[in-house]
Amino acid sequence: MTIFRKPLRVHFSPDKSLHESLRNILGFYPTNISLYKSAFRHSSVATLIKDGIKDSNERLEFLGDSVIGTVVADYLFKKFPFKDEGFLTKMRSKMVSRNQHNHIALKLGLNKLIAANNDRNSHPSSINGDAYEALIGAIYLDKGFDFAQHFMLTRIFNVHIDMDELETKEVDFKSKFIEWAQKEKKDFRFETIKDGNSSNDKQFLLKLMVDDKVMGTAQHFSKKRAEQLAAEEACGSLEL
Amino acid sequence: MTIFRKPLRVHFSPDKSLHESLRNILGFYPTNISLYKSAFRHSSVATLIKDGIKDSNERLEFLGDSVIGTVVADYLFKKFPFKDEGFLTKMRSKMVSRNQHNHIALKLGLNKLIAANNDRNSHPSSINGDAYEALIGAIYLDKGFDFAQHFMLTRIFNVHIDMDELETKEVDFKSKFIEWAQKEKKDFRFETIKDGNSSNDKQFLLKLMVDDKVMGTAQHFSKKRAEQLAAEEACGSLEL
DSSP states (O other): OOOOOOOHHHHTOTTHHHHHHHHHHHSSOOSSHHHHHHHTBOGGGOOEEETTEESSSHHHHHHHHHHHHHHHHHHHHHHOTTSOHHHHHHHHHHHTSHHHHHHHHHHHTGGGTOBOOSOGGGSOTTHHHHHHHHHHHHHHHHHOHHHHHHHHIIIIIHHHOOHHHHHHOOOOHHHHHHHHHHHTTOOEEEEEEEOTTTSTTOOEEEEEEETTEEEEEEEESSHHHHHHHHHHHHHHHTTO | OOOOOOOHHHHTOTTHHHHHHHHHHHSSOOSSHHHHHHHTBOGGGOOEEETTEESSSHHHHHHHHHHHHHHHHHHHHHHOTTSOHHHHHHHHHHHTSHHHHHHHHHHHTGGGTOBOOSOGGGSOTTHHHHHHHHHHHHHHHHHOHHHHHHHHIIIIIHHHOOHHHHHHOOOOHHHHHHHHHHHTTOOEEEEEEEOTTTSTTOOEEEEEEETTEEEEEEEESSHHHHHHHHHHHHHHHHTO
């Protein structure tokens, strides 16, 4: 069993309880505690430190997002020596999705450390995932790349990520498309051109319309699958 | 002056001349030379090593692209302590653009090392930039993150990148939009609604039409600037 020695600075720190919480979550004592305090500070409680710049976690999130991308790229590169870059790119986008980051944040218990104002309804759904990215940014600055990488591999990838599930999971293009349409306030509808229940070949033919423009067409024995395929075409031309 | 000692393995290597070329370009002798050979192998001359997977530089490019993103993020984070993440994101996209990578590749002289078939016309314009990304991937695997970072800072950022120019350079949204329209085979036109030469307030008002749909509108004293602004709006909704 590894013995975690408590550094002297922790005994005399005014942030002793944060030190201990982080030690429990991360498995190590932070060196520069102020980085971690920033990582958990949502912009709703941040203060202006200079013209137009707040001491929130958004800059650390920018940095951490990159570090995570590299650690994931390295991990996939070595785990799948005989897969091409198209596969690696697809897998990475699943591993670094907003959902995945929120999931990891909750598994680590980061939500208990986030400082934000009480009106939680006004916060984006990504508040936990964003804090996770910022935390990785903080670890990277505090301890270096190799340390951050080791932390992610041993405490996150090996514990909280089900690679087999991710590998077989299809990207849900319909949800992706609907998310875009709602954000952009576009009207859309799936129009059935041929109904598989009554047609000779039992296939559904449908088109996806956005503001009276055809964005995708697809044919399949399953109506659900046809909708997915039409949405995939739309996502492609929208470069989503 | 630093003395570069030539490792024994170089003397006896069948790739002695590649070792020496890399030593001149990079400032160090590679440890695992096969990584660098892959980095300079364009897919046009690669051979199949297993079902559907070639020994080209595309996997290394995937990895190197991420490493570059992180090194750039760290560099900007520290160089601009009082800029928000929006600024950092914008600067990063300028620093890692295809143009920038091609420019760096040529400055380093990587084009002389790239193995590709003779029909250069059939190669994408990014062949040099892609090799640069793959090279960073190779250095990262060969020597680790800290080494790759140090190499980029001392041999590239401090020498071949003019940060002041990048900072003031506007993103050319009109070109970006036109590139998209040509790729997607869309008809588009800028329609002048109000001509600044004849109007009272001397401003141009115009709209950017794609297939009879308004994708952006803008008003400005300069017609050129108004076009840029309308294109920026279109790029925004297309998420370019």
